[in-house]
Amino acid sequence: MTAWLSFRGAAAAALLTVVTVSSCTAGGSDEVGTCKVRHELNQITSRFPSFKQLESTSWCGIDPDKPSRSLPSQNNIRLVGVLNAVDDQGVRKDLENPALEFKPVVPKNVPPEIMKLLPEGAEWMMSDRINKDITEDLYSGFFYYDKRSGQVLFDCSNPIRKDGPAPVVTSN
Secondary structure (H helix, E strand, O other): OHHHHHHHHHHHHHHHHHHHHHHOOOOOOOOOOOOOOEOOHHHHHOOOHHHOOEEEEEEEEEOOOOOOOOOOOOOOOEEEEEEEEOOHHHHHHHHHOHHHOOEEOOOOOOOHHHHOOOOOOOOEEEOHHHHHHHHOOOOEEEEEEEOOOOOEEEEEEOOOEOOEOOOOOOOO
C-alpha cells in the first residue's frame, strides 16, 4: 500500500510539472513569462530614436534567464512591445518602399500580455534592412510593421543606442 501511495504521489508530481511547464509556454514560446505592461514613452523613444515622437507605446522588459521576474536585470533584457509613431505615415512610406524588401511574417514568441494589445487582423511585415538600420548591428532586434494600422511591434535583446547605452529600466 505504501508503495502504491508513493507511486501515485510521484505521478501527481510529474503531472503537475508538465502542467506548470505547459502554462509557461502560452503563445507558443518557451521563453515567455509574465511581463508587466508599461507605457513610458521615454524608455522606448530613447532606444528607438528613428521613430521620432511616439503617440503611445505598450511594452514589457523581460529577463530571458528568469522570465518570471517582473523587472529584468540591467545586463540582460528582452524588450517586447508595440508602438504608435506620431508620424505613422513614415511607417506606411517605409512599407511602400520596394528597396526595403518587406515580407509578410508572423511574429513569434510574443508575450500574451503584449499579444492581446495587438490590432486584430494585423498584416505584419518585416524588412531585414529596417532591422539592421534601427539596430545598427549593435544588438539583436526585430521590427514588425502592420500594413493596416501603421503600428510597429518590436522584439529586441539588450537594445542600446549608437551614441551610448540605453537608459536604465526603472521600476516606476
